[in-house]
């Protein structure tokens with residue numbers, strides 16, 4: 207595991223947990239460019255928003271999202287599968303890297319890996335994932351391509367609670383996006399991502415301010 211503070215991209219010094227109130231603390235998991243992360247970072251400076259990104263963890267040292275975090279002064283860590291002997295060890299390393307930041311909520315935003323039992327033992331029920339389709343339709347890594355190939359006229363995005371399956375967890379919120387004639391995977395995904403970012407910012411803020419209650423498949427904002 208490599209822990210990288212925002213101001214020293216190559217130093218192995220662990221990030222400081224910081225001082226944001228516990229209920230507001232969010233760790234974001236990224237594998238890609240990090241536009242969803244950027245949207246959360248754009249919202250989090252307003253204290254009324256209620257959520258603050260205190261750490262960003264990636265499975266890829268070259269993830270653009272790490273740069274987005276570092277430019278915003280947010281500490282980052284890389285937990286690359288290749289640095290671990292097997293998947294279970296990687297999963298435990300991921301859980302440990304996230305735990306350092308003491309988050310109330312974890313947000314998987316374009317994180318292209320399935321978390322395992324060690325991660326879920328610490329963060330089940332408080333890890334959200336954003337997915338570019340209207341689940342349960344088109345789970346998996348190629349949701350936009352699969353939706354287009356199926357010929358759907360409406361698709362969208364889903365924020366759901368992470369469980370052990372592939373995009374199977376209880377649904378928190380969804381928004382629809384129309385498929386337009388001539389759409390290809392890139393154009394459709396870009397329109398979905400515009401809607402997805404707004405939905406994710408809304409859900410994460412509400413979850414931090416109001417709390418999230420998961421009862422079976424039912425998810426509501428509020429406290430038990």
Ligand code: GRF
Nearest residue numbers: 238239240241242316336338
């Ligand atoms: C999002 O559409 C997410 O749902 C999918 O990958 C995309 C990530 O985008 N799994 P970004 O890295 O946040 O820009």
